[in-house]
Amino acid sequence: MTKPNIYIAYTGGTIGMQRSDMGYVPAPGSLTQQMQTMQALQHDDMPDFTVHEYEPIIDSADMSPANWQQIADDIAEHYDDYDGFIVLHGTDTMAYSASALSFMLENLAKPVVFTGSQVPLIEAHTDARENLIGALLFACKPELHEVCVFFDNKLYRGNRCQKTNANSYHAFDSVNYPAIGEVALALNLRDDCQFSKVSKPLSVQAIKNTQLAHIRLFPGLDSRVLNNILDQPIQALVMETYGIGNAPVVNQSLVDILTAATNRGVVIVNTSQCAIANVNMDSYPTGRALKDIGIISGFDMTAESAITKLHYLFSKYDNIETIKTQMQTNLRGELTP
Template structure:
């Protein structure tokens, strides 16, 4: 029996058209595929059903509730298809891929998130290859996880991030190997793929409200007043982007006291490095140990996108504070290497 693929078109550059004000989204992506994918090529593709969301969205406008909508879309059709492709804008693609990985734990079918830097409507574009390859990956390969495909690279969704604004090789996975390299041949890295799950463990909350998770990058001279201002709002989680292996000023008692007070109020404070590669090791320097003493938790080598969506997910699941602290430091679906505190 010929395999069937489900394609969820959420919007993004891949379906945009030129306008006097720049690229804009228009309905009718199915017709665009028919016009732009050659009949010979489309005849070699698996059967697919395309669902175009009623209001395509520029990914800069994505909010956490949209992640849940896409996840529900997949779960509702999970038994009817052999694989899934999510077409998405590039700006927040890594956030959505990460969020889906936490809601769709225990997948035994591929979910491939992709898009493009140039719209399919243009003569010269990267959209056709990304779309066709994503469909092939979703159809012909046993990849039991949420992935991001772009320009010959198949990445674990919750390990990916956008690293270039204009290059076709816009995404990478600095702290984890690629799941596959796609050239003349598709070469899967079986060693790093998630294992086949004994059962699905989908975790779809009733709602995915915009819980207040705030990333804050440290900078020389950052004040305790800024920490207090942020954490005294409706903030439930603070992602502290620190220096190097997780360091922050240890000669500013007011700053450390502000973090300690926030921690005592139940705010989850997660330590992530500003560096592109490597992770947090809070005990390597006294400056990192000071954060640990204030109640700050190591985020290991998670990307900002993975940490941000993971906190949102744990909050949405209604877990208590102790359980969230335990799970945020646990590897749930490949987003995190072993933590060294």
């Protein structure tokens, strides 16, 4: 029987780093060499794979929308030649990149699995081996048709997870949506979380330069700070509010600033500061006031998902009302209406 063939895009990250006098540093060529000597990857149950190492290697802190485009185009270029795809990526912005690709890769019919590690593959106590093995096994699953993140034996929907722990192998979590798979005594994939396979050809939505901002409200926030943000040539704002979407509307200057912004076409998305929440601006007057001035709900989207979805929608559509409608529509499993 023919083995599945997996394409691995090594963009960078801790997983391929080596020790130096300055700590862990990127080491071009090192990861590919180490993977070739990993006995577990030669097991009969493992797929064939090709590693494409990016040049230069990208530190995830330096990731930008241009890099999302680079990764998406790379997958599209090799789409017909492979059964599945893995993106090796630094953990700091992995959730942003996974969310972005979940929107950019339209009509995706094959698995795309992001993974990386907290400790480099060269170390004896690394988590990289298990993450690589699990990602490769899930990338072989023909019933998986979406962008995912695999970390610490859990498979998450890419636009639902966040990096929640910088000091543990359990670096990622998805608090508003269950893990869609896991490695336990067997490789388990939840049937109730899977998308239907599409028959249309893959299409990549190009990402344009979009002016976005992100702010987290806090008691005592000077409305002039918000005004300075919205006074720029800005197209959209992700605003993290309290609870299920509440803000200090007794502060009339803040309300006036937000009103002026929505009136001139700035899309303001209301997301919650709470890890577990679904924004409902009809529950309290402090939320209703935001809805009345044209601010839209981000429901239970993560900040990473809201930001990357705005990039995607502003690249795809010109009409602001269409963008607002699509922002509140579940496109890739990113929100619960």
